[in-house]
Amino acid sequence: MSVDVPHRGLVLVVEDEPAIADLVRLYLTRDGFGVHVERDGTAGLAAARRLRPVVCVLDIALPGLAGTEVCRQLREAGDWTPVIFLTARDDEVDRVVGLELGADDYVTKPFSPRELVARVRALLRRAAGPPGGDDRPRIVGAVSLDPTRRTVLADGVPVHLTSTEFDLLAHLMARPGRVFTREELLAAVWGYAAHSGTRTVDVHVAQVRAKLGGAGVIRTHRGVGYSADA
Template identity: 45%
Template sequence: MSGPRKHILVVEDDESITLGLRMNLEAEGYDVTVAEDGDIALELAGSGRFSLIVMDVMLPKMNGFEVVRRLRDGGSVVPIVMLSARGAEMDKVMGLELGAEDYITKPFSLAEFLARVKAVLRRDAIARPNKRRVVEAGDLRVDLDTREVTRDDQLVELTPTEFDLLVCLVEAGGKVLSRGEILTRVWGPGHHGTLRTIDNFVLQLRNKLEKDPSEPNHLLTVRGVGYRFQA
């Protein structure tokens, strides 16, 4: 797979299915994050860093139909592929009318699943070839599609995790995010790292992106709460 690695969010509570999907998607060159229920899916999807969401219908806390509805009502345009053992025509119609790009009925072959994922991503790229998602903030330019960051027109090399953390803060639109929120959105709900991990990565980003890391203009600390991005 050429070009920047695409990041896929898999929302599925069945561990055996999740394992199979993750292994095969990663083998195809995709980065994968997993959410086990609808609430976590909504929180992660809000980070804006995913190229596609694979959404099971039968989920704990909030079903997949409701998650899709809320994402679309909130303005999200990320492509969604729904998975379900519910193969009734009305369920398929509901998923598609809510805004999903495809609906796959379980059981399915992994070859078919991967082919459909590629087809949805291909259609999405054709449908919006010039609609690049770019955020500009003073001397910084963040291209969410190519995963490139420049400062004063000079390319800045970021690790995948550093870039995901930056996008998480940028997509919050100036809102303060707690360290716990950042940990969940960037590393996923199953990560066992400490909150100090966030501080270390923010420090690394400041050293790469701020003209004066000791007096940051963009990556701001909100004492006792967390961090926010200032354009």
């Protein structure tokens, strides 16, 4: 399929239902994105590697390779392009599995195409850096974070985080010791608390902790939320 020349960047949409793919393409194109559509997971994985999109929108139930497998293979190859999953199921197990594979977001069908576009824009806005020019490096314990370069070191070793995982850690480290509720983190990091469950925060925190290893700085405050402490 042809690739549009975008001014916001190219979004790869991997969706086997033509009506949904066409609707997503229409709304993303209207918002200034280029869009490339593939109908199966194998072709989608090849397109992601070839085209280097700014965001991948992956249906989970795809012919060839499942969307979760596409995401897994990208992450294993060191490709941390933001990924948004589409699925017909609102099952918490599916949601958790998707996030643990390195997805940044998750949308359940039927969904508002305007909301999907807003989520794509939110991912790219966060990836561009912190608002208000707060680009000062942050150090908490053995973890250092550079908002400008979007890099994290734990005990001097680089840590590879998804876009959302990075934003979550950056938000916590911006105010060390301050306890954020799950609802506050959803609003600040994801930007649409009303449409997300607090389980999303818990899964992302668990993933960040696992990647930081022994240098973990995220503390759980039972019944309240999380903080970053040395």
